[in-house]
Amino acid sequence: MERAGCLEMIYPELQDKLVVTIMGACAQELYNLGHRENFFYLQHAMGLASSIGLGLAMHLPGERVIVLDGDGSVLMNLGTFATLARYRPKNLIHVVFDNGSLLSTGGFHSQTTSGVTDLAAIARGAGIEHVASAASAVEFGEAFMAALERDELSVIVAKVAAVGPEHYGMDLQLPENAFRFRRWILDRKRSAGVAS
């Protein structure tokens, strides 16, 4: 299973969701499917994508938030699972693409490569109730749709191949992404009649 295929599968569902990705291949592959104003690409600060997602989910209970994380990033902030479990926002789905690799920095093996470290078990142990592991595209698609229907904090750990896009580059400056992402959210709040 490849991450790009997973992203393509769920892309139609992301039209009206707040999406936060990690840096590198994951961000690029989503961007390549077609950038939307409701996508925020965290191109550095590894580990914090899920913390941004938690901040969004807790302060925007009427929105659905999707975090597209990776093993290398989430290993830098394992405490996030415990904080997510503590506040369990119903409107947050945390996807961790586990390619066992620090792909964007040269493909060095991560701690999950050997099969010893199990991110889904860590998430469960942190106290997250709904945790799914997916090893195939069908399993991933089913887990994602189940999470959308469930409307509870959900973590999906998807085992994917350590491959990425051929080219990197976005026609989008980093602060520009932040400004436009915020504007999309605040415009939506306004049109929903909620004071910002």
Place this chain on the structure above:
Amino acid sequence: MTVSYENSKIIFDGIKAAGIRSVSALPETWLGLLLQRAEDDPDMQLVQVAKEEEAVGIAAGAYFAGTPHILLMQNHGFLGAINGIVSLAELYSIPLCMLIALRGHWGEPYPWHTRGGIVTEGVIRALGIPFEYARDPQKVAKQIREAWTFSQSSLSPVALLLTRDLMED
């Protein structure tokens, strides 16, 4: 030395008066009474993190959501959160309003706090973060309000350093 009950209340009231309704924090002795108030106040949302760098992400999420939010942490937590401050907040022009308990400075009796206290101001300066010291309970509410205002206009992290003069009786 005990943590100042009266000044903790003044700071909390100052945070509320600045229009802040959401706080992320990692508990620390000087901030304990303050966090207790935040926890007990139905109008205030408190997010307790496992490590201070998480709070930088949560603050970014709150900013995107349009919710006035501040971070409360010890200076050692600030030192541990630097990559998030640099590579999320500063890189993307996301404001952070940080109230930082300055342990390990003038009058510090505990050796383990001292090195962090000694380097804090230098690190803040190196990061280009505007900062002020809060020493006077009569001025702290205004300092909080101004720190908040400046973070929002400059789209930058700002730091208000809570000193021993303010936090201890």
